[in-house]
Amino acid sequence: MPTITYIQPDGAELTLDASPETSVMRAAVNAGVPGIVGECGGQAMCATCHVYVSPNSLEGLPEINDEEDEMLECTSAPRDPERSRLGCQISCGPRASLVVEVPAGQV
Amino acid sequence: MTAAEAETTAPTAEWVRIEDLYENPYPIYRRLREESPVAWVPAVGRYLVTSFEACHRIEQDAETFSANEEGSLMKRSMGHSMLRKDDPDHQTDRAAYGPVLRPKAIKETWTAAFEKNAEKYLEEFRAKGPGADLHLGFAAPFAAENLREIMGFRNAAQEDLQRWSQTMIDGTGNYADDPEVWAKAAASSAEVDAAIDELVPVLKAEPDASLLSAVVNAGMPIEAIRANMKMTIGGGLNEPRDVLGTAVWALLSHSDQLAQVLAEPALWATAFEEAVRWVAPIGMYPRQTTREVEIGGATLPAGARLGVVLGAANRDPEQFENPEAFDINREKKPHLAFGGGAHFCAGTWVARTSVAQVALPKLFAGLPGLRLTDRPAREGGWVFRGMLELPVAWN
Numbered sequence: 001m002p003t004i005t006y007i008q009p010d011g012a013e014l015t016l017d018a019s020p021e022t023s024v025m026r027a028a029v030n031a032g033v034p035g036i037v038g039e040c041g042g043q044a045m046c047a048t049c050h051v052y053v054s055p056n057s058l059e060g061l062p063e064i065n066d067e068e069d070e071m072l073e074c075t076s077a078p079r080d081p082e083r084s085r086l087g088c089q090i091s092c093g094p095r096a097s098l099v100v101e102v103p104a105g106q107v
Numbered sequence: 108m109t110a111a112e113a114e115t116t117a118p119t120a121e122w123v124r125i126e127d128l129y130e131n132p133y134p135i136y137r138r139l140r141e142e143s144p145v146a147w148v149p150a151v152g153r154y155l156v157t158s159f160e161a162c163h164r165i166e167q168d169a170e171t172f173s174a175n176e177e178g179s180l181m182k183r184s185m186g187h188s189m190l191r192k193d194d195p196d197h198q199t200d201r202a203a204y205g206p207v208l209r210p211k212a213i214k215e216t217w218t219a220a221f222e223k224n225a226e227k228y229l230e231e232f233r234a235k236g237p238g239a240d241l242h243l244g245f246a247a248p249f250a251a252e253n254l255r256e257i258m259g260f261r262n263a264a265q266e267d268l269q270r271w272s273q274t275m276i277d278g279t280g281n282y283a284d285d286p287e288v289w290a291k292a293a294a295s296s297a298e299v300d301a302a303i304d305e306l307v308p309v310l311k312a313e314p315d316a317s318l319l320s321a322v323v324n325a326g327m328p329i330e331a332i333r334a335n336m337k338m339t340i341g342g343g344l345n346e347p348r349d350v351l352g353t354a355v356w357a358l359l360s361h362s363d364q365l366a367q368v369l370a371e372p373a374l375w376a377t378a379f380e381e382a383v384r385w386v387a388p389i390g391m392y393p394r395q396t397t398r399e400v401e402i403g404g405a406t407l408p409a410g411a412r413l414g415v416v417l418g419a420a421n422r423d424p425e426q427f428e429n430p431e432a433f434d435i436n437r438e439k440k441p442h443l444a445f446g447g448g449a450h451f452c453a454g455t456w457v458a459r460t461s462v463a464q465v466a467l468p469k470l471f472a473g474l475p476g477l478r479l480t481d482r483p484a485r486e487g488g489w490v491f492r493g494m495l496e497l498p499v500a501w502n
């Protein structure tokens with residue numbers, strides 16, 4: 001099974017097994033990963049699942065659509081032009097692993 | 108004793124009375140949360156869920172906790188809207204709302220309307236002179252006119268939306284089965300149907316940016332259009348009105364925090380968020396269990412009717428330190444005022460923009476020396492809670 005690694009602002013890391021379709025948000029919420037809230041349940045409506053994707057994990061992710069783009073303008077922590085994504089809009093897909101950093105604040 | 112009561116291990120809270128909830132629910136919530144965060148409350152005919160953790164779990168597990176409640180008074184008052192459907196039916200309706208209530212449309216289309224409306228009703232309010240009631244004199248028409256424009260009711264006035272909203276909400280809460288309440292709700296419902304029928308062909312021929320145009324052109328069936336528009340009238344007016352009043356009242360009662368906000372405009376958003384946490388405008392919403400389930404230390408049977416008490420979850424000391432206080436400087440934590448999961452409020456960004464970005468800064472700038480008066484402000488309600496009267500003075 002592919003894995004998703006969450007790096008906290010203090011450097012602490014947690015790696016979870018996640019099926020290829022399970023979103024970065026859903027896997028985190030199910031496991032209680034701190035700093036990923038996912039209040040809207042994955043509808044790209046709340047911006048509380050914001051993550052910074054690790055540079056090595058960026059390639060091959062789906063394009064940012066309009067809904068994700070406008071919501072990334074509403075995040076609590078600043079948007080990074082390359083690395084910011086909504087955790088509910090990305091998953092491992094065909095890759096073996098995905099590494100994301102959790103921002104310091106979601107609300 | 109009902110069947111639901113017979114099979115549960117949840118304690119019964121006989122001592123809870125509706126009048127007391129209406130007056131001030133917070134001491135009741137505290138006692139319920141401490142004694143049992145899931146308790147059968149005979150006065151309201153529901154299990155009330157009062158801890159943050161249990162409310163949050165319910166929001167995230169729609170398979171066990173259905174929004175499609177049997178015998179729902181909301182369905183009777185407004186028809187079967189997305190708010191009382193589960194996925195995938197819910198998702199079909201919600202998708203038809205499209206981008207209308209989302210941040211990009213708000214920025215490009217609606218913010219200008221919010222600004223125009225804030226100025227218009229501020230002007231009218233100022234003309235009333237010091238001592239006027241900010242709740243009825245500003246918050247209500249401002250919220251109603253914003254909603255009228257967003258929804259696209261060009262053939263109605265904001266006063267119509269206020270009447271429709273209140274009478275249909277009263278129907279939703281008509282547990283006493285008062286025929287007069289039903290008659291008023293039915294009359295409003297018929298007026299909304301007529302307004303929609305008149306606009307459907309117009310918007311088909313010439314679509315615009317409004318919500319009604321979006322659902323009409325997404326091909327939503329007319330019954331669903333009617334129900335969803337009524338639900339949105341009921342859910343999109345009183346809440347921004349009430350949080351606006353609560354925020355003004357809280358800031359005027361805490362001059363140190365008001366000074367902080369006036370010195371740093373980014374804090375309007377913080378003050379708004381703290382106001383919706385402190386007094387959740389939707390204090391309680393219903394769910395029904397689809398199976399036997401253990402929650403909050405109790406076992407509930409299938410078919411149990413629950414009240415998810417956001418007003419209590421938002422003051423749970425397990426989640427918020429010193430939760431009863433209004434404090435813009437508290438540690439930032441997620442609250443549940445906008446609900447969560449599939450039914451997470453579709454109007455969240457409309458409310459944040461219209462109230463925190465537009466109305467609050469304009470009010471305090473346009474009414475210098477804004478302050479409370481000798482006539483005390485009054486608040487009330489528990490299912491919906493907000494100001495009833497907010498007399499203010501200015502220089």
Ligand code: HEM
Nearest residue numbers: 189190342343346347389392444445446450452453454458
């Ligand atoms: C501070 C203001 C507001 C608060 C606190 C609020 C709160 C809520 C809550 C708690 C729910 C979920 C109820 C449930 O799950 O049963 C909800 C749903 C909803 N709200 Fe709001 N609301 C606000 C403003 C608005 C506005 C301004 C609009 C419209 C322009 C709106 C439209 C809706 C709609 C359409 C739903 C149904 C969503 C669904 O079922 O998927 N709300 N709101």
Ligand code: FES
Nearest residue numbers: 040042045047088
């Ligand atoms: S979970 Fe709400 S935007 Fe991702």
